Amino acid sequence: MKITSYWTYETGKWDEDSGKFINRKISEIKTKELEIEIDKTDHGDNYGPILRFKGGPTGFESYYINELLEDEYNHEDFGICGGTINSWARCWVKTKDINKILEQFRNKKWN
Numbered sequence: 001m002k003i004t005s006y007w008t009y010e011t012g013k014w015d016e017d018s019g020k021f022i023n024r025k026i027s028e029i030k031t032k033e034l035e036i037e038i039d040k041t042d043h044g045d046n047y048g049p050i051l052r053f054k055g056g057p058t059g060f061e062s063y064y065i066n067e068l069l070e071d072e073y074n075h076e077d078f079g080i081c082g083g084t085i086n087s088w089a090r091c092w093v094k095t096k097d098i099n100k101i102l103e104q105f106r107n108k109k110w111n
Helices: 065-069 095-106
Strands: 002-008 010-015 018-024 030-039 048-056 062-064 077-081 090-094
Touching: 002 095, 030 090, 048 065, 062 065, 065 095, 090 095
Parallel strands: none
Antiparallel strands: 002 030, 002 090, 010 018, 030 048, 048 062, 077 090
């Protein structure tokens, strides 16, 4: 299954004197299709299966499904990577798309 993700990149120059990034710029939002995978491997400690976003900024954007099912997400967007200036993109998906995947999982319709 694929999901649309939204990306922005932030750049800036570290200023030693102020101890802050200066000339910060955030790119326009770009989209990318990510592959969704559910890893059903036993990870011990009753953590259960993992929802993984293949192709995300770091390649390791993963969440325990049990924890996602416990929480209610009322925000429009679900951040999968917070981003790091000059390094990793900020990346998010639509919460409604995550909720559809979780509903499929709840109803045991996920292969």
